[in-house]
Each structure stands twice: as structure tokens, then as C-alpha cells.
Amino acid sequence: xxxxxxxxxxxxxxxxxxxxxxxxxxxxxxxxxxxxxxxxxxxxxxxxxxxxxxxxxxxxxxxxxxxxxxxxxxxxxxxxxxxxxxxxxxxxxxxxxxxxxxxxxxxxxxxxxxxxxxxxxxxxxxxxxxxxxxxxxxxxxxxxxxxxxxxxxxxxxxxxxxxxxxxxxxxxxxxxxx
Amino acid sequence: xxxxxxxxxxxxxxxxxxxxxxxxxxxxxxxxxxxxxxxxxxxxxxxxxxxxxxxxxxxxxxxxxxxxxxxxxxx
Numbered sequence: 001x002x003x004x005x006x007x008x009x010x011x012x013x014x015x016x017x018x019x020x021x022x023x024x025x026x027x028x029x030x031x032x033x034x035x036x037x038x039x040x041x042x043x044x045x046x047x048x049x050x051x052x053x054x055x056x057x058x059x060x061x062x063x064x065x066x067x068x069x070x071x072x073x074x075x076x077x078x079x080x081x082x083x084x085x086x087x088x089x090x091x092x093x094x095x096x097x098x099x100x101x102x103x104x105x106x107x108x109x110x111x112x113x114x115x116x117x118x119x120x121x122x123x124x125x126x127x128x129x130x131x132x133x134x135x136x137x138x139x140x141x142x143x144x145x146x147x148x149x150x151x152x153x154x155x156x157x158x159x160x161x162x163x164x165x166x167x168x169x170x171x172x173x174x175x176x177x178x
Numbered sequence: 179x180x181x182x183x184x185x186x187x188x189x190x191x192x193x194x195x196x197x198x199x200x201x202x203x204x205x206x207x208x209x210x211x212x213x214x215x216x217x218x219x220x221x222x223x224x225x226x227x228x229x230x231x232x233x234x235x236x237x238x239x240x241x242x243x244x245x246x247x248x249x250x251x252x253x
Contacts, residue, residue: 047192050199051227120193128196 025054025173027166032178033062033089034098035107035122041066041178042125049132054173057129058166059157060139064146065089066126067136067153082147092126130156137161137169179208187216187246194220195227202233205253213249214241221247 026048030041041057049055059067070076073090075083097106114121120128129136136157138150143160150160161169184201186194194215201211215221225235228251236250 043192046196050192050195051223052231117190118188119190120196124193128193128200131200132196 023172024048024052025056025170027056027058027170027173027175029166029175029177030057030059030063030066031061032098033065033095035095035110036097036099037178038063038066038092038095039122039125042122042129043120044176044178045134046125046128046132049129049134055129055132055134056137056166056169057134058137058139058161058169060142061146062089064138064142064148064153065095066092067138067157068092068148069152069154076152077147078149079147085146092122095122130154135169137166179210180206181210181212183212183214185214186220187214191219195224198224198228202228202231202251202253207253209253210236211251213251215247215249217245217247221249225249225251 026044028041028045030038032038032041041063045055045057068074068076068091071091071093073087073094076086076091077083094104095107096104097110100106111121113119136154138148138153138157138160140160140162143149150157159165182201182205184197186197189197198211198213201213205211213224215224221238225238228235228249234252236252238247238249240246241248
């Protein structure tokens, strides 16, 4: 089969493709702090960024756990209750699987299976997301509730936003809630 | 004008695209990247997305190994 036809578009078509490319945008609201759902977030985000999409990740509520500087269980947050939450939820490395978590054993099994089968682990995907220049944003309201500050998050977090700013960022692209 | 090589035949989605894109980002004008890919999604979409992002796909050739192709992409 001759694949050349499909991959050598005319100069005109290529110009049009480049113009269309500018409108390619994916925005994901990362609500969940679950290992499997975060894997979905970062798989979609890195895949989209690799094929030329502008990608915005908006972390809110439990999703904020994924972008904490402290990836384990640490008393992050201002005040007693936020600190308790901080320890109970932990960061990226402490994220549970949404089903059949087995008291934290499942994420370890998944990481093992992913490595064994040459599939990127969650940590590798997050690293790739940073390298690809994906935009990370944190939800202002959820941070306020959980007593978190911008300095509690990794430096790749570009800004702290509210709904209105997120809507204007995501306008004209595709939006997902995970 | 340098030539770089990348093998993503052992990778799966999305790392096939991610690793290719990270390498493509390093190219200077005139540099060429040889990517070895398996047939299926990477073979269909890596050349397509490279073109969409303004790179030139010089060739897509089968290699000596059945089911593995070599894609030459120039910045």
C-alpha cells in the first residue's frame, strides 16, 4: 500500500492544516485525585500536546493532590483540618485507585504492571507533561477550602484561577471533566 | 544539519507521540529525525501530526523487520 499519498499534502493543504492547528485546544478539569483517573488525565494531556494541541489542566478539589510539591503523605495546608486532610490524602505518590484499592496495594500493582508492559507510569506522564509545556492551573476556591497556597504546588503551576478565567482559557477548544 | 535517531517500537500510547514530540522540539532547522515505529496508530499518526506541526516528512519506509517502519522527519 502506498502511504505517500496520505502523508504528502499539497503546500496549500499544509497551510490550511497549520491554520486549523491554531484552534486545536484541549482543556481538562482534573477533579479526581485517584491514580487511575489522573492517569487518564495525563495520558490525554500528553498525547494531545504531542500532536500539537494547546493543553490546559485545571486542578480542583482532590485533583490538587496531583500537583503538590510533597508527593507523599504530609501535613500540607494552613490550619488543623487542612493538615489532617493533607496527611490523609497525600500527594501524587499516595493516590488511591478508584476501585479495588486494597488499602493502597493496587496502585503499587498497577505501577509494577505498567513498567512490566512498557506503559508509562503516572509519574512519567506527569514528567512528560512538564516537558511538553502543558499549562497547569490550580482552582482558587478549592485551594481556599483546603487551606493550600500556590507555594504548596509544583512550580509548573502557572496560575491560580477561578471559573471565569478557566472558561475564557478553554473557549474554542474541547473540555473534559475527569 | 544533524541527524538523530529515535526508537519508539517498545513504547505505547501516548509515549510514542510524547517521545517523538520531545525529540522534534530539539531539532534545529534542517535537522532530520529518524523514528522507528510499529505499524498501526504510530505509523498512521506520527507523520500526520508532524506535518500538521509544520515539519516535513521526507520518507516512510518499511525496515528489515516485519511490521516496523522508519519515518524521516525534517524541521
